[in-house]
Amino acid sequence: MNNNDILRRLRYTFNFNDKQMVAIFASAGEEVNREQVSQWLKKDDDSDFVALFDTKLAVFLNGFINEKRGKKPGAQAIPEKRLSNNIILTKLKIALNLQAEQIISLLSEVDFRLSKPELSAFSRKVDHKHYRECKDQVLRNLLQAIDKKYHVERSKKIASPTDSQTKARNDKGNYAKKKQNKTPPSSPWVEGARPNASSVYVNPNSTTSPKRQRLKLAK
Template sequence: MNNNDILRRIRYTFDFSDSKMIELFGLAGREVTRAQVSDWLKKDEDPEVKELDDEHLAVFLNGLINDRRGKKEGPQPEPEKRLNNNIIFRKLKIALDLKDEDILHILELANFRLGRHELSAFFRNPSQSQYRDCKDQVLRNFLHGMQIKYHDGTN
């Protein structure tokens, strides 16, 4: 999955306006323009589309966490320079205040079954032997389940 697709799916799921998108970046300490947001949200086939880099997606997800959970005291976390599916998944889990059961339920809404142990492996430290890379299929199904739960109103 590319970063632009992830941004588009999150925007659609929560029905964020351009102003809200700009606000979310601002909550994580990064100023972006409406033109930048618009270029990132364009379809992949559009010749005007601009690629959303990992750092900007990390800033957006940090802003989403701040918006939904409140800013934590002290210095804000630095956005990651490189993202992977595991980090994106973890940031969404934090932003939405999800427990393992909630995530498994969201995945089931997308007709995707995953075991509790498989799920916990995605959130482990990469140096642990039980750590597993989160594949695109898992993240795609999680984002689809989020859409069903939060946009379409199915619980």
């Protein structure tokens, strides 16, 4: 597979920003800048596209292992000068702490069938009689399966203070319009009086209490 494509897929799946990408390289002992990362992530037909060499991808995958599993004390693993799909698969397996059964299950989720002996053959040494080369189809489907399981959703846009202030002004304006267009009650009412106030007026300055009427009960 194309090294740049692998880098793009992992960056997309785990939603790494440029700063995180730079940090992943740094954790594996390689200093890179944002411009380099941006060039590696460009589409192949972009004028600013720069091919990612095997050594650089090996460094990133080593850093990816550090990111996911924690960096071990001691000397950092030496990046391979030449990568194969078998090595890339092994590094992904280590980074995500995947067992053989889990990889087979992941692949089945994207309708790709792989047996345990076939998977085991990818981890053999090149000179082993049971060694098998990992084809692009296997690695491509594994990356697709990893994306399906581990894809990190991008966070929603956070409203800026300006947006909040604009919303507050709009809400205030809408409230004023509603108050202005409010329909007055149908019954007669006095400005400033409560609509549901009693219609019986009592003089607050009166010194005499109102007489109570006695009701006569029919005999």
